[in-house]
Amino acid sequence: MEIGFIGLGNMGAPMARNLAAAGHRVTGFDVSGAAVEGVAKAASAAEAATGREAVITMLPSGAILGSVYAEIVPAAAPGTLMLDCSTVDVASARDAATAATSAGLEPVDAPVSGGTGGASAGTLTFMAGGSEAGFARAVPLFEVMGARSVHCGGPGAGQAAKICNNMVLGISMIGVCEAFALAGKLGLDAAALYEVISTSSGQCWSVTTYCPVPGVGPESPADRDYRPGFAAELMLKDLGLAREAAAASDAATPLGTHAAELYDAFVAGGGRGQDFSAMLPWLAKQGRDG
Numbered sequence: 001m002e003i004g005f006i007g008l009g010n011m012g013a014p015m016a017r018n019l020a021a022a023g024h025r026v027t028g029f030d031v032s033g034a035a036v037e038g039v040a041k042a043a044s045a046a047e048a049a050t051g052r053e054a055v056i057t058m059l060p061s062g063a064i065l066g067s068v069y070a071e072i073v074p075a076a077a078p079g080t081l082m083l084d085c086s087t088v089d090v091a092s093a094r095d096a097a098t099a100a101t102s103a104g105l106e107p108v109d110a111p112v113s114g115g116t117g118g119a120s121a122g123t124l125t126f127m128a129g130g131s132e133a134g135f136a137r138a139v140p141l142f143e144v145m146g147a148r149s150v151h152c153g154g155p156g157a158g159q160a161a162k163i164c165n166n167m168v169l170g171i172s173m174i175g176v177c178e179a180f181a182l183a184g185k186l187g188l189d190a191a192a193l194y195e196v197i198s199t200s201s202g203q204c205w206s207v208t209t210y211c212p213v214p215g216v217g218p219e220s221p222a223d224r225d226y227r228p229g230f231a232a233e234l235m236l237k238d239l240g241l242a243r244e245a246a247a248a249s250d251a252a253t254p255l256g257t258h259a260a261e262l263y264d265a266f267v268a269g270g271g272r273g274q275d276f277s278a279m280l281p282w283l284a285k286q287g288r289d290g
């Protein structure tokens, strides 16, 4: 396929490289001037979008997605598959889809989970929103860049699924960190608690796959001085998106709101650049009054 790829950052660069390595002709653009092995360089987003069968975006925010779509929607040929893999707010995703549909393009929002490791290895999970036909056209690209894709519904449904999943993750990681911090103060061995929780009703991904205690459970960022992994500020971004979506739809998400407040305090208090599981040492050094 002839593919335009806009946003060649930590995630976009390895995704574009994998598409090129699989034999697709990829033309990329990033405002930073980033170049990627096997990917031709365009001089603008509009040039990257012109004459392609698919245009993929991997950008930091909904506002940037909107400004990029203002340039690329008029440039893209009718029928082009417009695949946005950025994590953005549901409203921006729906606006981008409406603009693309009005211009006769085929939009699919498809945010990912799996992080930079998954992007490099081509093992991402895609959560997609759009028409059946759009999803079917995107699947061969998902199969190159990822290991799994789920069609969640119409425009914006991919973003909705992503922020709901990450709200669970943020809340569950804080719960797990609180339990291990409490265990430490009670003199309970962390490895013993891991054995119990990982086989009992408290079992969840934050314990069994990503245990925040160094030296306990499978290898995780805790074993690498909490280098990300999934950076705390990205978790804060996703919890902010969940909070916005909850406010816009009048949904009660009290723990999601509290999780966002805690990640906000953690990021502001030195957590920026650390893995989101470094919530554990941050909590462990506090008493009940902070």
Ligand code: NAD
Pocket: 006, 007, 008, 009, 010, 011, 012, 029, 030, 031, 032, 034, 045, 058, 059, 060, 061, 064, 068, 085, 086, 087, 088, 112, 113, 114, 115, 116, 229, 230, 231, 234, 237
């Ligand atoms: P990043 O900041 O490394 O990359 C974003 C890129 O977009 C940058 O290279 C930037 O120069 C480029 N950019 C900004 N404005 C642009 C414009 N107007 N035109 C062209 N390029 C522009 O971020 P990332 O880690 O690659 O994340 C990208 C998206 O994926 C984000 O929405 C993020 O939330 C999401 N995401 C990231 C991870 C992760 O672990 N890094 C995991 C899942 C999802």
